[in-house]
Amino acid sequence: MRLSQTFAKTSKTLAGEGDSLNYQLLTRGAFVDQLMAGVYTYLPLGLRVLRKIENIVREEMDRLGAEEILMPMLHPKEPWVKTGGWDSIDVLFKIKSRTGNDYALGQSEEEVVSPLVLSRAQSYKQYPVKVYQIHWKFRDELRAKSGIMRGREFYMKDMYSFHTNQEDFDAFYKEAKEAYLRVFDRLGLVAKVTEASGGAFSEKVSYEFEVLTDAGEDVIYYCDDCDFCVEDEIAKVKPGDECPRCGKGKLKEAKSAEVGNVFDLGQKYGKAFDLGFVDDKDQKQYPIVGCYGIGISRVMGVLVEKYADEKGIAWPESVAPAQVHIVRLGNQDEVVEAADKLYSELRDAGVEALYDDRDESAGAKFADADLIGVPVRLAVSRRTLEEGSAEWKRRNEEESSLVKLGDVLKKLT
Numbered sequence: 245m246r247l248s249q250t251f252a253k254t255s256k257t258l259a260g261e262g263d264s265l266n267y268q269l270l271t272r273g274a275f276v277d278q279l280m281a282g283v284y285t286y287l288p289l290g291l292r293v294l295r296k297i298e299n300i301v302r303e304e305m306d307r308l309g310a311e312e313i314l315m316p317m318l319h320p321k322e323p324w325v326k327t328g329g330w331d332s333i334d335v336l337f338k339i340k341s342r343t344g345n346d347y348a349l350g351q352s353e354e355e356v357v358s359p360l361v362l363s364r365a366q367s368y369k370q371y372p373v374k375v376y377q378i379h380w381k382f383r384d385e386l387r388a389k390s391g392i393m394r395g396r397e398f399y400m401k402d403m404y405s406f407h408t409n410q411e412d413f414d415a416f417y418k419e420a421k422e423a424y425l426r427v428f429d430r431l432g433l434v435a436k437v438t439e440a441s442g443g444a445f446s447e448k449v450s451y452e453f454e455v456l457t458d459a460g461e462d463v464i465y466y467c468d469d470c471d472f473c474v475e476d477e478i479a480k481v482k483p484g485d486e487c488p489r490c491g492k493g494k495l496k497e498a499k500s501a502e503v504g505n506v507f508d509l510g511q512k513y514g515k516a517f518d519l520g521f522v523d524d525k526d527q528k529q530y531p532i533v534g535c536y537g538i539g540i541s542r543v544m545g546v547l548v549e550k551y552a553d554e555k556g557i558a559w560p561e562s563v564a565p566a567q568v569h570i571v572r573l574g575n576q577d578e579v580v581e582a583a584d585k586l587y588s589e590l591r592d593a594g595v596e597a598l599y600d601d602r603d604e605s606a607g608a609k610f611a612d613a614d615l616i617g618v619p620v621r622l623a624v625s626r627r628t629l630e631e632g633s634a635e636w637k638r639r640n641e642e643e644s645s646l647v648k649l650g651d652v653l654k655k656l657t
């Protein structure tokens with residue numbers, strides 16, 4: 245991607261509202277554009293990051309044996325009435341058509357996925373069923389805040405699993421929890437797992453995956469020695485207490501953001517639609533259902549909050565919008581030629597590169613490279629070319645060094 249050619253330029257000033265760090269850096273870096281409170285366009289760089297996060301999540305869901313589908317965002321009213329959600333879910337967006345029909349915008353998809361799966365999986369032999377999608381969700385949040393961390397439209401991975409019995413459900417639940425920890429680890433995040441009751445869904449146990457950040461809206465108490473962690477609202481313990489799990493550590497308090505969760509929904513959805521399966525004794529049963537969410541766009545916001553410094557974003561390699569950011573310093577023929585050549589060689593080798601080929605000052609280009617946050621910056625100038633080299637600098641290190649142009653590819657891969 246040539247920075248001279250993209251329509252979405254970085255900017256020093258902020259358009260729109262919002263004072264959270266992820267909002268400011270993502271807007272100035274031209275990753276996102278706010279259309280209105282809680283609703284964003286993902287610009288070329290932002291979309292690259294979103295896709296990277298999405299693909300890591302997809303790989304781990306596929307590894308779990310879940311099948312990817314894509315369900316509609318526009319839903320008929322009827323299934324929402326059947327489950328009671330039409331009247332009880334305050335964040336549900338409702339739409340009336342010109343012919344007077346009512347619709348809902350998907351805020352989660354149990355109402356669509358349950359009849360979809362259960363009308364097909366009618367025999368116990370077809371179980372378990374695990375499906376997921378990665379798609380937009382709509383919620384009438386009272387306050388859209390914290391940049392892309394709480395939107396009215398946001399990108400989510402939602403998985404649903406259907407089981408004939410509790411043991412099978414519990415085994416998969418455990419596997420899913422491990423897959424989630426792998427996802428967050430690959431994304432460069434440490435997620436603490438809280439246990440909570442299932443809130444609006446059920447009284448069953450749920451797990452929430454929380455990342456410590458002051459930009460989050462939750463407060464958790466966690467042990468400084470083991471993996472014990474609870475949300476403050478439900479907690480029977482308080483900060484400073486001895487850990488009730490290991491008895492060794494002390495409980496600490498921290499602000500955190502929920503990046504994912506898993507719920508045991510029990511038999512609620514089978515019952516609501518009166519859809520189930522026939523077991524090996526020819527009896528009708530309702531399946532045990534689980535739902536599993538990851539807030540993909542929220543994760544992107546959390547990554548900015550965790551990995552930013554005073555100069556801008558410093559993306560972890562696994563989600564960075566490119567592997568290398570080439571900065572051309574000067575527009576003498578030999579510099580243009582060498583930088584162009586480096587860019588096309590890297591691209592031909594499958595390396596994702598940003599190429600700052602604009603007529604801007606060195607200071608402005610370096611400031612933008614720091615703002616955008618690609619892991620490696622490669623500067624090409626008359627001076628570096630005298631050594632047949634480019635200047636190599638990592639975003640998260642101070643020192644730079646010269647690398648021979650012919651060695652760049654090797655060093656990157």
Ligand code: ATP
Nearest residue numbers: 385393394395398400502503504505537538539542
């Ligand atoms: P929260 O308590 O933050 O409102 P939730 O319990 O409503 O979250 P779920 O309905 O389980 O969340 O959604 C799954 C995931 O989607 C959450 O863990 C979170 O990462 C993300 N998410 C939820 N609401 C939003 C939102 N308004 N904007 C961005 N991401 C969201």
Ligand code: MG
Nearest residue numbers: 335383385394
């Ligand atoms: Mg919510």
